[in-house]
Amino acid sequence: MTLKLHKADYQRAYCHTDLEVVAIINHCRATPTLIWLHNVIVALACTGLRISELASRKWSDIRIDKRRLTISDKSEFTGPASDRRETKNSRSRHIPIHNGLLAVFDSLDQNGPYVFRGPRGGRLKPEAIRNILVSEVITPRSDQFPKTVSGQKSF
Template sequence: MPRTDRPERPDLRAARRCLPEELGAAVDRFERHLSVERGLSTHTVRAYVGDVVSLLDHLHGRRGASSLGRLDLGVLRDWLARMHEVGAGRTTLARRAAAARTFTAWATRHELLTVDPGPRLAAPSKPRTLPTVLRVEQAASVMSCSESATEEADPVALRDHAVLEMLYATGLRVSELCGLDLDDIDDDHRLVRVVGKGDKERAVPFGAPGARALGRWLSSGRPALLTARSGPALFLGKRGGRLDPRAVRRVVHDAIGAVEGAADTGPHGLRHSAATHLLEGGADLRSVQELLGHATLATTQLYTHVTVERLKAIHDRTHPRT
């Protein structure tokens, strides 16, 4: 695989170009494994490869090694210690340790390493922080204000309202929303077909408000922005191309920022809010897992802590004997 036009930071691109041939070839093979064999997202591949380049740059620059066979537990520990010294937090260290373990396991399976040092690498556990969520009435205000902006049928306003409604109705990731095509929408059954992480497909329902917003966008908004470069994309940018996730983040931040008292959050905050409100409304954990496309139930269980914390806060605020 050629090493040009990489979606990496400039410093990592430079470090990658400077790696000895054997180490550079290992990075190329590992990248192909992640993107082709495992089908991981571009963002995930970029993060893993960046961490591995950092590790191998440390192996070469600090240890003077040109062979992957010199990669052992001491190098891994020294690399993480150096990351800590330059200010990397617990979350970053945990992610980099996970990337290193994935890489050494892969290298051992392909006989690039004789012994896998990864399982013996300890790193700080990633803190489980509670996600920021909107209250139900705040989410309703976001949608109401967004709908009010569509009265003049401006195509961008129609799009933005449909984007907000669909994010909150379905709990989609921003990348999943931007990747939707026209034929991914089943109007009759109010379902959207989503291809999520690991190319896993799922069907997610949406309600009447989402259907109305989407219908207005498709009938009056999308045709006004349509160009030859639009293709089958469901949501379009101002110039007619597929809507960019960065534009969606701006739309969500602006919409939520207009609601007094609402926490500053973005598309993932709407996803968190959707999950929390579903559980508070009586949905079971397994169903929410399916809707969100979580690989394991443990990820979804985080939202149960959110609802419990909110119930405790309500109890403390309202019960006469607290």
């Protein structure tokens, strides 16, 4: 049996401007319950990491003395599932630590293996980041930056 499939149409992801990212960061910094999200957004902006990659960062990935963040692919790791981290392209890479990110690292509690924690202090989950970012930051501030992308209003 042969079935011809058509490539799905998709929209390019909206890329926030520098001004919008600064507004998001400032909003999170000014809201005590969103300080954890401030740290996450600064880290995402300074590294270009995917949300899932950032959520799985451990303190052992960070070399403050060499100002380097390591993103290791451990998809073939045979140990516990919690230590099996993988990158989208299955390649490890090193990212220089920006001064803004260094300040975030200095402000974080280094108890526990993971660098970033969720809103209640537990393990950070990528879906929680997305949901809270949209509901608590982007949607309430959407009229501050009215833009249209393919006919849709975006923040």
